[in-house]
Amino acid sequence: MIDVIWQPEFQQATFRCLVDAYSRPGQINVLPVSNSHSAIAVLATLVDGESSLSDPHQLLDNSDWLRLQIKSAAPEQAAFIVCEGSRAVDFEPNLGTLASPEHGATLVLTLDALSGGDSHYQLTGPGIQHAIQIAPQGLNKSWFTRRRHWNSAFPLGVDLLLTSAEGILALPRTTLIKEID
Amino acid sequence: MSNGINFAFLDEYAKREIRRSVIKAICIPGYQVPYSSREMPMGRGFGTGGLQLTLALIGADDTLKVIDQGSDDSVNAVNLRKFIEMTCPGIDTTTRLQEATLIQSRHRIPEQPLRADQILVLQVPYPDALVIVEPSEDKRKIMHGEADYSRLLVKLYEDIVKFDEITISHRYPTRINGHYIIDPSPIPRYDVPRLNHSEALILFGAGREKKIYAVPPHCLAEPLAFDDVPFRIEDFTDSHGERRACKLCGSKTSFLDEFIDEQGARVYQCSDSDYCEQQQELAHG
Amino acid sequence: MGYVAIKGGGRAIDGAADALELLRTRQGESARPLDTDTIEKQLYFLHSRILSEGGLYHPQLASLAIKQSLGDTLEASFALRAYRSTKPRLLETPVHDTSNMRLIRRISASFKDIPGGQMLGPTTDYALRLLRMDLLNESPEQFQAIAKTLLAGLPQQSGADSFPKVLDSLRAEGLLPQVNQAAREQPFDITREPLIFPVPRSAALATMARGETGSLLAIAYSNMRGYGDVHPTVAELRVGYLPVMLPHPISGELTEVGEVLMTECEVVAMYQGDDNKSVPTFTLGYGACFGHNEVKAISMAILDRALQKGMQDGAENPSEDPEFVLLHVDGIDSMGFASHYKMPHYVTFQSDMDRLRTTQQKQEAGHE
Structure with a gap:
């Protein structure tokens, strides 16, 4: 049986979750029910042969690639990069240009859980009315360190999406992240 | 489906492209994300950009409101709503703002406050506020990236020198999150403050010019102004210094349409017909 | 499922569609609807123009677009282009020689x-642009005979x-x-x-x-x-x-x-x-x-x-x-954009009047 994530109705509902997640950084959004990991569901919703995708940690299997109708790209060039969040950053994503900042990559990270982690972070920025806290579980710290560097010259930068079995949490390039001791 | 038309008209590749653009638009507030913009079966300029956004967003469980110039019953609003109803079986439509999950509008932001679970889609004829000072898009893109708006500010300043007043009536240049300046579509100045820290996401679609941009919720949106010449909304006070009221519901706070009645007298009426009707219902219990 | 009750705007649109349909069909008893083949063959250059400006090579639908738009080239190309938006791209051709x-x-x-x-x-480059009055009363029999005669006079393709x-x-x-x-x-x-x-x-x-x-x-x-x-x-x-x-x-x-x-x-x-x-x-x-x-x-x-x-x-x-x-x-x-100026613009016009009145008042005050 083909999973629902490849159906237009699922992708429409998932897209609305993504819109809400990016509109309200730090908020955990639960995706519609499927048999796939949220990261794959998100890719099914946003990616096709007219975009580009990199999978440096080999999280996708052959049938995923076939259904996405897309060929693998290097992480330095890809519009979407899917990674294991527990591993350290080992590439430099596309940050876009001053004239075309939308070419800055979307990084989809898989995590054990979106909350309950040991490190706490405070978020402020567009979409956040009052500063909120997040504590993603199993996130390698290099992601936020490198992110600060990547996003240091707005409008250039990358947009993160943390994913786990429970749902998604978005961190657009405008969100300020501060670690709380 | 009859006629072999897809749910929400567009093919899934077109929707995915719009969806990718919408996400980037939210991530880079006020930046005009270029997209390929498919031809819609209504004229460029009749809201095809807003329509493509609505079609990429809408699902069978949505309740849609379509307004044009504040009215749900204007011909263009009716036309768009009919098309969306025809191509999106299962959706609900409404005129009441409170019932809507998705609102597509031309030239107005509704009078009543939007909620976090609503999305407002505005139709845009001219997406770029810099076009009045720079015709080349190539150059405008660099100016936007560098947040170089000096020529726009000079233009406003020249206005003040000449007329002692900023003469921009609608499409008032508005700075988003301290960087990009947007053309907020031809909403009156009265509506501009409602872009600031809105509860709802506001998306802008320019179909002919092939651009999508966004003002996320709780985001700073400041109309351009100078310290000594403040931004001013439309003035509805009469010669006695009284705020004019809507002749139907009596509201003294709403944006008013002005027209000449059969007797030749100037009369005023709420531009937002849904708000006006709700005010009348409240008054009559 | 709820629908917005149709009021003035909706009735006006339905009425406009009817009026247009009447325009298409008002010829009366002698009327024969155009068939798409006739359009493709006898309105050959019009048809070509729609294929090209519509950006979709579909001869039959191009004819249909011409028929339903009463021969308006912009409208017909538009209908073809909009139809294109509903179709996914399945394959790409290589560069053709x-x-x-x-x-x-x-x-x-x-x-x-x-x-x-x-x-x-x-x-038509070397044709004299004189009106061919004989075509005013062309009978179907005469018409059908022309191609037959012309083709018969041609040598076999070699x-x-x-x-x-x-x-x-x-x-x-x-x-x-x-x-x-x-x-x-x-x-x-x-x-x-x-x-x-x-x-x-x-x-x-x-x-x-x-x-x-x-x-x-x-x-x-x-x-x-x-x-x-x-x-x-x-x-x-x-x-x-x-x-x-x-x-x-x-x-x-x-x-x-x-x-x-x-x-x-x-x-x-x-x-x-x-x-x-x-x-x-x-x-x-x-x-x-x-x-x-x-x-x-x-x-x-x-x-x-x-x-x-x-x-x-x-x-x-x-x-x-x-x-x-x-x-x-x-x-x-x-x-599309030229046509959109026919839509109501009263909110923006209200805003324009406000600016003009304010500016006039300021100038008058300045002159006193």
């Missing part, structure tokens, strides 16, 4: 004789119907630059990517290929008259059917899936030195579109040359400015 065209017409203005010969074919390009001989002689291999990269797809300037030549060609004929002609004409200096010679203009090859969905092998009627024009312009670095050669302009549309193909070829010059040396004239040309030649965009 147009020397494989099955020609119905082929001329060169640059040489008296060309390999394969000139072939005048169907054209020899080749595809010919080498005139340009090949110029190129062999070194009078034209060699084909730029870099230009053979993946062409820019205007239906999938917005134009962000500067754009490659392939984006300009694709935009013009479905551009509005009158718009292309007007801007090209400005160049011909002196707002520019292309001074073209038509090296070759050809009209014919190009076999379309697609990769087989399973084997991947290229397979002919049909043919498209198209017009192609190559103009040669005066030579251009490359800053003394290389040998001067003629320069080229290229135009091609679906259907039989000669004026469009020639206009496009001239604009292609003008735009290449503008891209290289900077635009000195409107016809050399890629943004100016490419953003203003699409009929669907321009007619």
Whole structure:
């Protein structure tokens, strides 16, 4: 049986979750029910042969690639990069240009859980009315360190999406992240 | 489906492209994300950009409101709503703002406050506020990236020198999150403050010019102004210094349409017909 | 499921649709509805124009679009274009070599004789534009007999119907630059990517290929008259059917899936030195579109040359400015926007009046 994530109705509902997640950084959004990991569901919703995708940690299997109708790209060039969040950053994503900042990559990270982690972070920025806290579980710290560097010259930068079995949490390039001791 | 038309008209590749653009638009507030913009079966300029956004967003469980110039019953609003109803079986439509999950509008932001679970889609004829000072898009893109708006500010300043007043009536240049300046579509100045820290996401679609941009919720949106010449909304006070009221519901706070009645007298009426009707219902219990 | 009750606006739209349908059908008892075949054959050039400006090669639906839009070229192309939006892209053709065209017409203005010969074919170029009053009362029998008689007088088709390009001989002689291999990269797809300037030549060609004929002609004409200096010679203009090859969905092998009627024009312009670095050669302009549309193909070829010059040396004239040309030649965009001014604008007008009144009051106060 083909999973629902490849159906237009699922992708429409998932897209609305993504819109809400990016509109309200730090908020955990639960995706519609499927048999796939949220990261794959998100890719099914946003990616096709007219975009580009990199999978440096080999999280996708052959049938995923076939259904996405897309060929693998290097992480330095890809519009979407899917990674294991527990591993350290080992590439430099596309940050876009001053004239075309939308070419800055979307990084989809898989995590054990979106909350309950040991490190706490405070978020402020567009979409956040009052500063909120997040504590993603199993996130390698290099992601936020490198992110600060990547996003240091707005409008250039990358947009993160943390994913786990429970749902998604978005961190657009405008969100300020501060670690709380 | 009859006629072999897809749910929400567009093919899934077109929707995915719009969806990718919408996400980037939210991530880079006020930046005009270029997209390929498919031809819609209504004229460029009749809201095809807003329509493509609505079609990429809408699902069978949505309740849609379509307004044009504040009215749900204007011909263009009716036309768009009919098309969306025809191509999106299962959706609900409404005129009441409170019932809507998705609102597509031309030239107005509704009078009543939007909620976090609503999305407002505005139709845009001219997406770029810099076009009045720079015709080349190539150059405008660099100016936007560098947040170089000096020529726009000079233009406003020249206005003040000449007329002692900023003469921009609608499409008032508005700075988003301290960087990009947007053309907020031809909403009156009265509506501009409602872009600031809105509860709802506001998306802008320019179909002919092939651009999508966004003002996320709780985001700073400041109309351009100078310290000594403040931004001013439309003035509805009469010669006695009284705020004019809507002749139907009596509201003294709403944006008013002005027209000449059969007797030749100037009369005023709420531009937002849904708000006006709700005010009348409240008054009559 | 709830629907908004239809009020004045909805009734007005329904009424307008009825009025338009009456306009289409009001001929009365002698009326015969147009069939799509008749449109394709007897309104051949109109049909060609819609195929080209609609940007979709579907002869039958192009006829339908003409029928339902009562012959309005902008509306008909528009309907075809909108239909295109509902269709996914399943396969892409490779780059096609147009020397494989099955020609119905082929001329060169640059040489008296060309390999394969000139072939005048169907054209009004040398026709006297006198009204043919005899067509006013053409009977179906007379009409049907004409083609029969004409075809009977023709010799059996013999020899080749595809010919080498005139340009090949110029190129062999070194009078034209060699084909730029870099230009053979993946062409820019205007239906999938917005134009962000500067754009490659392939984006300009694709935009013009479905551009509005009158718009292309007007801007090209400005160049011909002196707002520019292309001074073209038509090296070759050809009209014919190009076999379309697609990769087989399973084997991947290229397979002919049909043919498209198209017009192609190559103009040669005066030579251009490359800053003394290389040998001067003629320069080229290229135009091609679906259907039989000669004026469009020639206009496009001239604009292609003008735009290449503008891209290289900077635009000195409107016809050399890629943004100016490419953003203003699409009929669907321009007619839509011109029409939208018919929609109500009372909110913005209210806002305009407010500004004008305030400014007037301030000026009056200043004069007192």
